[in-house]
Amino acid sequence: MMFDFHRSTVAIFAYNRLDTLQCLWNSLLTCEGIDSRSVIIFHDGLNAHTSEINQKKWQVVRDWLVSISDYPNLEIRFSDSNKGLANSIFYGVSEILSREDSVIVLEDDLILAQSFLQFMDEALHTYKNTENIYSISGYSHFKKGNWIHSNRDVFLYPRPNSWGWATWAKSWKGFQLNDYGKSDLQNYKNLKKFQCGGIDLPWMLRNQFLGKIDSWAIQWTWYQFKNNGFSVYPICSKVQNIGFGEDATHTSRMDGVQGEICEDRLELSSDLVIDEELMLKYRKYFKLGLLTRFKNLWFMTGVRIRNLN
Numbered sequence: 001m002m003f004d005f006h007r008s009t010v011a012i013f014a015y016n017r018l019d020t021l022q023c024l025w026n027s028l029l030t031c032e033g034i035d036s037r038s039v040i041i042f043h044d045g046l047n048a049h050t051s052e053i054n055q056k057k058w059q060v061v062r063d064w065l066v067s068i069s070d071y072p073n074l075e076i077r078f079s080d081s082n083k084g085l086a087n088s089i090f091y092g093v094s095e096i097l098s099r100e101d102s103v104i105v106l107e108d109d110l111i112l113a114q115s116f117l118q119f120m121d122e123a124l125h126t127y128k129n130t131e132n133i134y135s136i137s138g139y140s141h142f143k144k145g146n147w148i149h150s151n152r153d154v155f156l157y158p159r160p161n162s163w164g165w166a167t168w169a170k171s172w173k174g175f176q177l178n179d180y181g182k183s184d185l186q187n188y189k190n191l192k193k194f195q196c197g198g199i200d201l202p203w204m205l206r207n208q209f210l211g212k213i214d215s216w217a218i219q220w221t222w223y224q225f226k227n228n229g230f231s232v233y234p235i236c237s238k239v240q241n242i243g244f245g246e247d248a249t250h251t252s253r254m255d256g257v258q259g260e261i262c263e264d265r266l267e268l269s270s271d272l273v274i275d276e277e278l279m280l281k282y283r284k285y286f287k288l289g290l291l292t293r294f295k296n297l298w299f300m301t302g303v304r305i306r307n308l309n
Contacts, residue, residue, distance in 0.1 A: 005121040008166060009038040009096055013088055014108040016050075016057040018064055020243050021108040025068075028106075033117040038073050041065060042092045045079040086216035090177050097169040102128070104166040109243020112138070112164065113261045116238040120166050123154070123232055126268045133272075134171040134229035135220075138164030139239040141285040143260055153266035155278050156230040159197030159286075162217040164239035165231075175223045177216065184222075185209060191300055194225050196279075198286030201225075203296045232272065233282075236262035 010028070014021050028034060043065055046058050062078065069076050083091065089105065096103045102124045104117070113119075116138055123136040139161050184190065184205070191202040204218040224231070240261050288296055 005125045006102070007033060007037045007117075007121060008102040008104050008124055009040060009100055010104045010106060010117075011092055011096055012039065012041045012106045012108065013044070013085070013092065014041060014061060014065070015044050015085075016054055016061055017108050017243070018057065018061050020110075021061060022064070023242060024106060024108055024110050024112070027110075027112040030114050031112055031117040032114055033121060036073060037117070038075070039071075040075045040077060040092075040096065042077045042088055043079065044083055044085075044088045045081040047082040084214055086177060086214050086219075089216045090175075093167075093172060097167075097172050100169065102166060102168045104164075105162075106164055107162065107243070109241055110164050111240040111242055111261065113238040113263050115263050115265070116164065119234060119238050119266060120164075123268055124166055124168065126270055127232055127272075128168055130272075132228060132230055133232055134224045134227070135160045135165055135167040135231045137161035137231050137233045138166075138237070139241070140234050140237040141282065142235055142237070152269050152272070152275075153235050153264075154232050154268055154272065155235065155282075156272050156274055157197070157233050157279060157282055158225065158230055159201070159221055160217070160224055160231045161233070163241050171229070174227075175220060177219055180205065180209070180219070180222055182209070188300065194222070196283070197221065197225065198283060199293070199296070200286050200288050202300060203288060203292065206299055230274075234262070234266055236260075236264060236266075238262060 012021075012024065012028075028039070043062060046055060050058070065076050065078075068074065077092070079088070085107075093103055093105060104120050104124075106112075120136055120138055127133045127136070133156070137157075137160065185202075191205075194201050194205070201218070201221060204213065204215065205222055207213045208215055208218050223229075237260060
C-alpha cells in the first residue's frame, strides 16, 4: 500500500568504496517510492595523502558514477578537493535544506529495506511539526523478539543515528560544525546528562575536540542534546550496514554485517511519549571497552578535563 507523502530528496555520500556503493544503489532502486524522486550523490575529492591503491579505488568510484550519471532524476556532485566526511555531509545537507524542507541522508555502506523510503517519508510527514523531534532514524539495533513489551512501532531516543537518517530544514538550520569548546567538556553535569544517549557519547565528543576523530555525527548529537531533542527510531530496522572493513572511516574494528532488515509495515504514533524502559534497554547497545570505560570515567570525573588543550 502506497502513501501520498512528499518524496524527500535522497543525498548519498561516497568516496572510494565501489562494492558497498553499488549495493546501496541497487537496494535504493528497489525501494517503494523511488520513482520520480530526486537523488543527489556527493563524491568527495581525492585526498592527496592517500595511498596509491586507495587512489585507484577512488578513481574506480568516480568512473562508475560517470557511467550512471544519465539516470533519471539523478544529480552527481563531483568535488575537486577533499572535504572529509564531516564537511562533506554538513555542507551537502545544508545546501539541500537551503531550498527544501527535508532530506534523507545515506552513506555508501548501507542496504535498504524496500519499505525504507516509504517509512522515512511517512515519518517526516507525521513528525514535522513536533518541536522536540529533530531527526528520523531508519536503523534500529533491536531485532524481532527484543521489543515484545512495546505497544508502539516507533520510539523516541535522545540520540540521532547516522545509518540512514532524515531531518528537516527547521531542525538543521541552527547546527554548525565545531560549535562546542573546552567549557562544554568541563561541565560534568551536562556530560552526565549527555550519557543518557549512550556511555560512549562524552568520550567521542572529547576525541572530536582533541582531533582524534573527524565526526559530524557526534557534533549533530551534541547539538540535538543541547536543544533537548529526540530522534524517532523504528522498532525494527529498515537499514543494514555492510561497511565494516579496512576502508571504513570509523568502523574498521568491527566485523561482518550490522543489523537485519525488516519489511513490516510500521504504525507511526502521532502522540509519541518517552518510554524510559525502552530507552534503558536500547542504551545497552552503546558500549565502551573496559580500558576505555576507565579512561572515560577519569575524564568524566574531572581528573583530565583541566588539562584539555
